[in-house]
Amino acid sequence: MQNILILGGDGYLGWPMAMYLSNKKYKVTVVDNYLRRNLCKEIGLNLLYEVPNLIERARLWYGLTGFEIKVVLGDIQNPEFMRSFFTGDIDYTWAVSREYSGNPEAVIHFAEMPSAPYSMIDYKTSNFTIVNNLIVTNNLMYAVRDLSKDTHIIKLGTMGEYGTPNIDIEEGWLEIEHKGRKDKFLYPRQAGSIYHTTKIMDTDLLWFGVRMWDLKVTDLMQCPVYGVETEESKLNEHLNTIFNYDEIFGTVINRFIVQAVSGYPLTVYGKGGQTRGYININDTLESIYLSLINAPNKGELRIFNQLTETLTVNEIADRIQLIAQKMGYDCSIKLIENPRKEKEEHYYNVIHKGLTDLGIKPHYFTNEIVERLMDVVVKYKNNIKKDIIFKGVKW
Ligand code: USQ
Numbered sequence: 001m002q003n004i005l006i007l008g009g010d011g012y013l014g015w016p017m018a019m020y021l022s023n024k025k026y027k028v029t030v031v032d033n034y035l036r037r038n039l040c041k042e043i044g045l046n047l048l049y050e051v052p053n054l055i056e057r058a059r060l061w062y063g064l065t066g067f068e069i070k071v072v073l074g075d076i077q078n079p080e081f082m083r084s085f086f087t088g089d090i091d092y093t094w095a096v097s098r099e100y101s102g103n104p105e106a107v108i109h110f111a112e113m114p115s116a117p118y119s120m121i122d123y124k125t126s127n128f129t130i131v132n133n134l135i136v137t138n139n140l141m142y143a144v145r146d147l148s149k150d151t152h153i154i155k156l157g158t159m160g161e162y163g164t165p166n167i168d169i170e171e172g173w174l175e176i177e178h179k180g181r182k183d184k185f186l187y188p189r190q191a192g193s194i195y196h197t198t199k200i201m202d203t204d205l206l207w208f209g210v211r212m213w214d215l216k217v218t219d220l221m222q223c224p225v226y227g228v229e230t231e232e233s234k235l236n237e238h239l240n241t242i243f244n245y246d247e248i249f250g251t252v253i254n255r256f257i258v259q260a261v262s263g264y265p266l267t268v269y270g271k272g273g274q275t276r277g278y279i280n281i282n283d284t285l286e287s288i289y290l291s292l293i294n295a296p297n298k299g300e301l302r303i304f305n306q307l308t309e310t311l312t313v314n315e316i317a318d319r320i321q322l323i324a325q326k327m328g329y330d331c332s333i334k335l336i337e338n339p340r341k342e343k344e345e346h347y348y349n350v351i352h353k354g355l356t357d358l359g360i361k362p363h364y365f366t367n368e369i370v371e372r373l374m375d376v377v378v379k380y381k382n383n384i385k386k387d388i389i390f391k392g393v394k395w
Contacts, residue, residue: 001025001026001027002026002027002105002106003026003027003029003101003102003103003104003105004021004026004027004028004029004104004105004106004107004108004292005029005030005031005085005104005106005107005108006018006021006028006029006030006031006107006108006110007031007032007076007107007108007109007110007111007136007140008031008032008109008110008111008112009030009031009032009054009069009071009110010030010032010034010036010037010053010054010242011032011036011110011111011114011242012036012114012225012241012242012243012244012249012281013110013156013225013241013281013284013285014030014032014108014110014111015030015054015057015239015241015242016230016232016233016241016281016285017108017110017285017288018030018069019061019069019230019232019233019239020230020231020232020285020289021289021292022061022065022067022068022069022232023065023067023231023232024289025067027068027070027101028069028070029069029070029071029072029085029090029101029104030054030058030069030070030071030072031071031072031073031074031076031085031111032054032073032111033073033074033075033076034053034054034073035111035113035132036114036242036249037051037242039113039118039248039249040244040249043248044388045244045246045248045249045388046246046383046385046388047242047243047244048243048244048245048258048377048380048383048384049237049240049243049380049383051238051240051241051242051243052238054071054073054093054094055071055093055094056238057238057239058070058071058094059094060236060238060239061232061239062096064235064236064239065235068095068096068097070092070094070095070101071092071093071094071095072085072090072091072092072093073093076111076136076139076140077131077132077135077136077139078139079139079142079143082136082139082140082143083139083143083146083147085104085107085143086103086104086143086144086146086147086148086151087147088100088102103147103148103150103151104148104151105150105151105152106151106152106153106154106292106295107140107144107151107152107153107154108154108156108288108292109136109137109140109153109154109155109156110156111136112132112133112136112137112156112198112199112202113128113129113132113133113195113198114195114249115195115248115249116160116192116193116194116195116196116340117193117247117248117339117340117391117393118195118248118249118393119193119194119195119198120193120194120195120393120394120395121393126194129194129195129198130194130197130198130201133195133198133199133201133202134198134201134202134205137155137202137205137206138205140153141153141205141206141209141215144209144215145209145213145215149213149214149215149298150216150298151216152216152217152218152292152295152296153206153215153216153217153218154217154218154220154288154291154292155202155203155206155217155218155219155220156220156222157199157202157203157219157220157221157222157303158196158199158221158222158223159221159222159223159276159277159305159306159307159350160191160192160193160196160199161189161191161196161199161200161203161221162187162188162189162190162221163189163190163191163192164274164275164342164343164346164347164348165188165190165347166346166347167347168349168350168351169187169305169348169349169350169351170187170351171303171304171305171351171352171353171354172186172187172219172221172301172302172303172304172305173185173186173187173303174186174187174188186203186204186207189203192340192341192342193340193395203219206219206301207301210299210300210301211299214298214299215298215299216295216296216297216298216299216300217296217300217301217302218291218295218296218302218303218304219301219302219303219304220287220288220291220303220304220306221303221304221305221306222279222284222306222307223276223277223278223279223306223307224251224252224253224276224277224278224279225251225278225279225280225281225284226251226252226253226254226257226278226279226280226281226365226373227254227280227281227282227369227373228240228241228243228254228281228373228376228377229281229372229376230281230282230285231282241281245257245258245259245384245388245389246388246389246391247388247389247390247391247392247393248391248393252313252316253278253316253320253365253373254373255267255389256316256317256320257320257370257373257374257377258377258384258389259331259389260320260321260323260324260329260331260374261324261329261374261377261378261381261384262381262384262386263329263330263331264386264389265331265332265333265334266317266320266321266331266332266333266334267334267336267389267390268313268314268317268333268334268335268336269313269336269337269338269339269340269342269344270335270337270338270342270344271314271335271344271345272312272313272314272317272335272344273312273313273314273344273345273346274312274313274342274343274344274346275310275311275312275346275348276307276310276311276348277305277306277307277308277309277310277350277352278307278308278309278310278311278316278365279306279307279308279362280308280362280363280364280365280369282363283308283360283362283363284306286360286361287304287306287355287358287360290355290358290359290360291304291355291358294358302354303354304352304354304355305350305351305352305354306352306355307350307352308352308360308362308363308364309362309364309365310348310350311365316365317333318333319365319367319370320370321333322367323367323370323371323374324374327371327374329374336390339392339393339394339395340395341395
């Protein structure tokens with residue numbers, strides 16, 4: 001039974017990941033400071049449905065499965081708090097047994113402010129994003145360096161670090177020949193928001209830690225994720241992950257599904273030719289699991305481009321409109337002035353071999369997947385607040 005620490009265990013990916021690993025008999029501890037929930041309250045962003053707090057969810061999970069997910073609430077921007085997970089001096093907020101399970105074999109690091117629009121509201125939200133994301137990553141890196149050097153750090157990076165270059169996006173690294181000599185470097189990064197820029201800085205920090213202290217790191221270049229249901233959440237709807245459909249924390253596919261169901265035109269930004277990788281939430285869980293059971297060596301920064309397919313915003317909108325109309329919803333598409341500064345027509349070819357080689361079995365963005373997602377969302381149709389769908393945070 002391996003011992004896994006999940007930072008950001010209350011979030012969109014953190015909680016489903018905790019259940020997924022707990023179901024596979026890992027000893028899971030989650031830590032969170034409710035950042036996402038608190039920011040939603042502060043800005044007035046309703047979730048699609050009420051989500052029980054972390055303690056209530058862990059209790060419910062334990063009641064249904066007999067598996068314990070230990071919960072610790074607090075802010076890992078505090079270095080001593082972060083270090084407590086490696087010294088054993090932990091004050092569990094909720095646990096069945098308060099005994100320390102030992103140093104984690106792996107830490108899965110989701111604990112960042114994850115929204116590009118939030119980071120672009122003003123200098124205050126920008127500062128917060130930079131400080132929070134970098135201090136948390138640095139605290140983790142030092143805790144592992146000082147107290148648990150064999151721990152595998154799995155960090156959620158983002159495809160947005162690469163931007164949209166006019167050449168193929170390689171898997172993390174680029175070999176360069178210059179004046180007759182060759183070397184391998186991190187693939188050039190050029191992000192499109194302050195949030196995405198903090199992810200570049202995270203990668204740089206951890207790459208430094210790998211070079212200096214032989215840390216073991218996997219960096220997952222994650223693309224926008226969509227979906228709600230996972231095998232584990234099917235046990236009870238109160239185990240469903242946090243679901244945002246607002247402009248700040250909602251990702252485009254989840255947003256468009258809610259918009260389609262509620263009769264709000266699908267808000268395609270600009271020309272809609274923006275191409276990104278996309279991944280189903282179940283594939284995210286599987287790829288993190290595959291990274292966990294196939295750990296890199298000491299002194300290795302391993303990078304995976306974590307996507308299963310690429311789509312333009314127009315392709316997403318067209319597919320969702322088609323299915324929505326078939327299901328009887330009045331769904332239209334509206335091209336609106338792009339509040340972001342990004343290329344709206346561009347080359348996009350991403351190499352993503354690493355996870356395929358490890359054996360991932362992808363769920364693609366099919367008509368059936370869209371239908372199922374709509375069926376889930378429509379149950380909560382009466383909760384949808386249309387005024388939070390588009391706020392127009394400008395870059
Ligand atoms: N978009 C629209 N209309 C909308 C919302 C979005 O056209 O109503 C467009 C955006 O302009 C963008 C694309 O859809 O071109 C994707 O936007 P998004 O909001 O789904 O995703 P993004 O802001 O890039 O961020 C999300 C997550 C972030 C993660 C990132 C992966 O919030 O945490 O890191 O996806 S990636 O985009 O690959 O960097």
